[in-house]
Amino acid sequence: MMALIDALALPNTRGRVPLIVAQAVDALGTGLFLPFAVVYFHAAKGIPLTTVGAILSVAALLSLPAGPLTGQLVDRFGPRRVVIASLLIRVLTFGGYVFADVPWQLVVLVTITLWGESMFWPGAAALVAQVADDGQRVRWYAMERALRNVGIGVGGLVGSVLVTWGGTGGYTAVVLLNAISFLAAAGLFASWRSGEPPRRADGRPRERGGYREVLSDRAFLGVLTTVCVFALCDLALTVLMSAYVIEARGLPAWQPGVLFAINTALVVLAQTAVAGMIERHRRTRVLQLAAGIWVVSFALFAMVPSGDAGMALGLLALGMVVFTVAELLQAPTSSALTVAIAAEHLRGRYLGLEELMWSVARVMAPAGFTWLLAKGPVLPWLALSACCLGAVLVLRRLERVLPGHARRETAGV
Template sequence: MTLSDALGLPHTRGRVPLVLAQLVDALGTGLFLPFAVVYFHAAKGIPLATVGVMLSVAALLSLPAGPLAGPLIDRFGPRRVVVASNLVRVLTFSGYVFTDVPWQLVVLVTVTLWGESQFRPAAAALVAQVADGGQRARWYAMDRALRNVGFGAGGLLGSALVGWGGSPGYTAVVVFNAVSFLVAAALVAAWSRAAAPVASGPGPAPGGDGPAPGRAGYREVLADRAFRGVLVTVAVFGLCDLALTVLLSAYVIEARGLPAWQPGTLFALNTLLVVLGQTAVARAVEHRRRTRVLQAAALLWTVSFGLFAVVPGEHGALAFAVLALGMVVFTAAELLQAPTSSALTVAMAGERLRGRYLGLEELMWGLARVLAPALFTWLLAKGPGLPWLALGLCCLAAVGVLCRLDRVLPAHVRRETVGG
């Protein structure tokens, strides 16, 4: 067994530019993401309340982007859509530098989110094309680990730039992010599938950029009863994932009155566990059935939410110990779910409709991103444990849906394992 196999890494021979593009893209995004709200407030002088409205409006306006990406991916191929979505974000981030007018920034943020919403399904479809047989989950796991490395490194570099340069530092962060998207687009555009060896095994061979044979619309996709069940689980898992970024800090600091250092430490723990464990976990479960792995993820999330809900606010050390244990269980659920969900969607889609299937998956994530802030804060105002109770019940419902999927999935998909 080679070292890469022991670590759960996929075969990357002939695909190194794609791996570098993933890392560069994540590094640039990590530069800007922690400062998105404060950039518009501190560097552009826009009130925080207005910034919040701007970002919410942009998120709503970008909801159709995922489904509209589907036909583009199926017609033009995922590589071209990945390149185009990166170039769109080069333009929008460059535009941030030259305007401080709120309505113009809303337009730019909306177009940015359209680019992001088209990038994600296109990148997932590109992985499905280039992965060797049985290695899709490894590729999705490596992508997530690289993104966490990039986010962490980008966040540290962004903090240094802002701390060193003040307002010009914010501008430097935006410019560097635009450059990162340009470099990532160039790497993907320059990559040639001829450089990759022919895949072996039961999975699909690496594909190219040409349109999928045959055309079909979303009516055919929505007629897939099993996939409608998968979309329900995607929405639930999206809410679970967003609980970390949207809910946890407010819960720890505001609802429980715990020290402000605790959420940052918990986020760091999550990032470290993902970077160290994602590919190894993907390797460990690649011979397990996908629905079983997702059921395990949902149950683990339920346990983690239960731990978060019982955190004692009056005992700081004990509270942090419970939160840390809950974060370990939460991350274990993430490590199981993240590579498995995309692999299941790709397996159900087949090549002809892959873009549309992934486009609807992106729509579910978009709906979760719109719903989560309002839902979580409303529940938190009603009672500190209510958001976690609601999420736990949603996870148990997802387990029931996944049990039913085992009976209605096509036989070849039901038999396939996480590795594909």
């Protein structure tokens, strides 16, 4: 058994199984609803698609402060409590979706939902940093990502069956099952006590600090720049790819589904193994490599022809494999780098600002990618490539200004 665990580069999970199951349940519920988020409000509520898009954009803007606020909550109350609160918030909002049927109500509910979602990610990342054994943080983040992809994939399949056979009632079932999954995950986190931070032996109060201290960390400001760049790269898969393949290149509508399947399969099968390969390498170097590999994938996507569907699929599939390799390197490494830089008593604030960069990218990506795509099919890939090359330069400079302990640390220490 230990040989298999080492071969798959899995972390030590003894005493932490409820944490893993809770994250898997959360991912399963998310997968139920995620593929149908836009369609649900249109098909089940009769709201025009343009209005749905406006609702989601407004809600995303209103939820931007959630990340920094969550950072304060994590540092004050601990990550487990914040994660439980984020799940309970979404239990209430998804229950509310069933009864809401006018746009202003949905703006309120979606905004609160996004606040809950933005609370979950810094809380979960801080919880993993708190409970992971020395040297295993990257393994934990990698396993978490693989589990999330499995859960989202299975949830998406179940949701598809419900929607296909149940019609409007199927959409309602998907929403309610998602709420139930969040409630079950909250119960699992609440029943698990191992994640509580130990009290100081000398009885003195915990150290305090604020965002002024975090924002004075020049190295971390550089890290935040790269987080935003990598978030845009990641969002290219969900926001840009389908429009590029179908609209810009005029290729069959089934091809994006194949590309998503390739990406999901590779993440599930290879994420933990890749984490094991990179855990002894300097994090900044791993992220530079990821950025360079992303540039190669964007070049392959840009070369996709419009006329030949077979050749186009071959280039797209190759590009997706290369794209996913970059994801496998970057995803578990970025949060591990943030945790390595952060002082323990400010860890939540560091991760909260990391989530803010993701939120900013989610706001920028739809408008930015579609505008560039309208100007020319190749322009989004050129812009992303330029951003990645800029990230490489920032990361090279970071190697000289990182705190000594963070520069020496291997992933997970």
